[in-house]
Amino acid sequence: MLVKTFGSALFGIEAITITIEVNIDKGIQFFLVGLPDSAVKESQQRIEASLANKGFKYPRQKVVINMAPADIRKEGSSYDLPIAIGILAASGQVEAGLLDRYIIMGELSLDGGLKPIKGALPIAIKALQEGFTGMILPKENAQEAAVVSKLEVYGANDIKEVVDFLNGTNSLEREVVNAENNFLNSINHYEFDFSDVKGQENIKRALEIAAAGGHNAILIGPPGSGKTMLAKRLPTILPPLSLEEALETTKIHSVAGMLNRNTSLITVRPFRSPHHTISDAGLVGGGTYPQPGEISLAHHGVLFLDELPEFKRQVLEVMRQPMEDRIVTISRAKISVDFPANFMLIAAMNPCPCGYYNHPDMECVCSPGIVQKYLNKISGPLMDRIDLHVEVVPVPFKDLASKSTGENSEQIRQRVIRARKIQEQRFTEYATVFSNAQMSSKMLQKYCNINDAGRTLLKNAMERLSLSARAYDRILKVSRTIADLEESAEIRTEHLAEAINYRSLDRETWGT
Numbered sequence: 001m002l003v004k005t006f007g008s009a010l011f012g013i014e015a016i017t018i019t020i021e022v023n024i025d026k027g028i029q030f031f032l033v034g035l036p037d038s039a040v041k042e043s044q045q046r047i048e049a050s051l052a053n054k055g056f057k058y059p060r061q062k063v064v065i066n067m068a069p070a071d072i073r074k075e076g077s078s079y080d081l082p083i084a085i086g087i088l089a090a091s092g093q094v095e096a097g098l099l100d101r102y103i104i105m106g107e108l109s110l111d112g113g114l115k116p117i118k119g120a121l122p123i124a125i126k127a128l129q130e131g132f133t134g135m136i137l138p139k140e141n142a143q144e145a146a147v148v149s150k151l152e153v154y155g156a157n158d159i160k161e162v163v164d165f166l167n168g169t170n171s172l173e174r175e176v177v178n179a180e181n182n183f184l185n186s187i188n189h190y191e192f193d194f195s196d197v198k199g200q201e202n203i204k205r206a207l208e209i210a211a212a213g214g215h216n217a218i219l220i221g222p223p224g225s226g227k228t229m230l231a232k233r234l235p236t237i238l239p240p241l242s243l244e245e246a247l248e249t250t251k252i253h254s255v256a257g258m259l260n261r262n263t264s265l266i267t268v269r270p271f272r273s274p275h276h277t278i279s280d281a282g283l284v285g286g287g288t289y290p291q292p293g294e295i296s297l298a299h300h301g302v303l304f305l306d307e308l309p310e311f312k313r314q315v316l317e318v319m320r321q322p323m324e325d326r327i328v329t330i331s332r333a334k335i336s337v338d339f340p341a342n343f344m345l346i347a348a349m350n351p352c353p354c355g356y357y358n359h360p361d362m363e364c365v366c367s368p369g370i371v372q373k374y375l376n377k378i379s380g381p382l383m384d385r386i387d388l389h390v391e392v393v394p395v396p397f398k399d400l401a402s403k404s405t406g407e408n409s410e411q412i413r414q415r416v417i418r419a420r421k422i423q424e425q426r427f428t429e430y431a432t433v434f435s436n437a438q439m440s441s442k443m444l445q446k447y448c449n450i451n452d453a454g455r456t457l458l459k460n461a462m463e464r465l466s467l468s469a470r471a472y473d474r475i476l477k478v479s480r481t482i483a484d485l486e487e488s489a490e491i492r493t494e495h496l497a498e499a500i501n502y503r504s505l506d507r508e509t510w511g512t
Helices: 043-053 080-090 120-129 139-145 159-167 179-186 201-213 227-232 243-255 280-284 313-317 320-325 370-375 380-384 397-401 409-426 441-447 452-464 470-485 493-501
Strands: 002-011 014-025 030-033 062-068 102-104 134-138 152-156 217-220 302-305 327-331 336-340 344-349 388-391
Touching: 002 080, 002 120, 014 080, 014 120, 030 043, 043 080, 062 080, 080 102, 080 159, 102 120, 120 134, 120 139, 120 243, 134 139, 139 152, 152 159, 179 243, 201 217, 201 227, 201 344, 201 388, 201 409, 201 470, 217 227, 227 302, 227 344, 243 336, 280 313, 313 380, 320 327, 380 470, 409 470, 441 470, 452 470, 452 493, 470 493
Parallel strands: 002 102, 030 062, 102 134, 134 152, 217 344, 217 388, 302 344
Antiparallel strands: 002 014, 014 062, 327 336
16 A cells, blocks of 8 residues: 655755655565665664554565655654654555645654654644645644744654544644744743943943944954853844744754753844854854754844854855855755855954953063064954954943943843834845945945045044055944934044944054
8 A cells, every 4th residue: 555644854044845655565575765875764663663563563574664755865753753653654554634634744753652843833834835734743843843833843752643633533732833823932032231330331331332333343352251152142232033033044044053941933143153163064064964053043143253263264264255156055066055144243353362462450471573473363354354353451449349230231132223223224225235344345335425624533543654555345334333323324533433443453553
């Protein structure tokens, strides 16, 4: 008897429907075809044990299973459940009438229980697009898939519950999630707040500008000056995720298997902080079967690289193209996968190996030329993509001991949101530009006009501070953001002056 069940394969953050054809005939052999990997091939032993332990009979006949389309590689253990249901249906133990209405996914344990899978959300989205009525999957993934409200999602604890549901002898409770309400109730719930930071008003100002314009920034200062503390609070002043952004971010984390169990939607902007020993594949994504890297996990959020010069140069260089295109393409011999990578880069570093160059109290013990050599670990093209260079100095004792608190994140975020709305109106005609940091050279000429006084100031700064030519565009972009924060249509000289102040790490002026 021939029976068809339906599962799904993941490619990037999208899903492809897989038809699992099970045919039982005379004989004693087991065949599994359709380009399965080792985990899929091993499903026979898991299925046999789980069926036996739940009181079902495994057919002692010739079983042929084809996973179509046969030219797409099938990976992972999440096909256990649809294969097992197909075998039971082909052997007459499950009614086959409902099988064409549901996508079925799940890994089987030997006792028949269901273990969670990766990518439940993109699979559910694809199931709805292709006209399936619903989806049956492990209980732990039910809330995640139920975000797709028009799809009937049923979570099961073991294979017997699934069989009883398909046979009509027992029902499964449909998982219902009001994604919009959950989203609105959870946005802006952060553990950290800018009111926790004592002093450092100039650094807070710089991060506010970075958040308002989507600019990348680097914080440079001695150990213990608060660089990491400040960076961790940057997501709290970014505009809240839209529902569309939350869905896209959740899809990436779901595919990576990093979504918390019983979580339906990521509602706050992600903050990723990989260790400096990370590989290039770990940062941008990759592997034999491509998986998203840290830059994709930081999509619509913040990627924080602490101790930037300690990262391997090759690792940092592979970020250059994704930082510009906001997408990373992982190419292999037989497959090419795109992962979104629209993130803000915040880096932190010590000014020199000993950490005390330019320190107001401590003496730097590094020999001449070492400071410049340390900075040279970061390539010019990468530094070119960082708009704000911010020097962080230690907080004085009087500020640390003060009981007064500064602005909280909510107050700063409101100013950032107003600036972002101005930019949203400005770039209405551009489909892929949403913030000042994304402006092209042609757009700079249109939106960053400066008067004669500003032009003179910028010219003098370029000459006297030995600023590089690549700093020119960055200064204009940052000054445009500063003007937006003040709701000024024009870029004034004070906006330019502040933007010039954020170019302290240009090689000609630092470490000499």
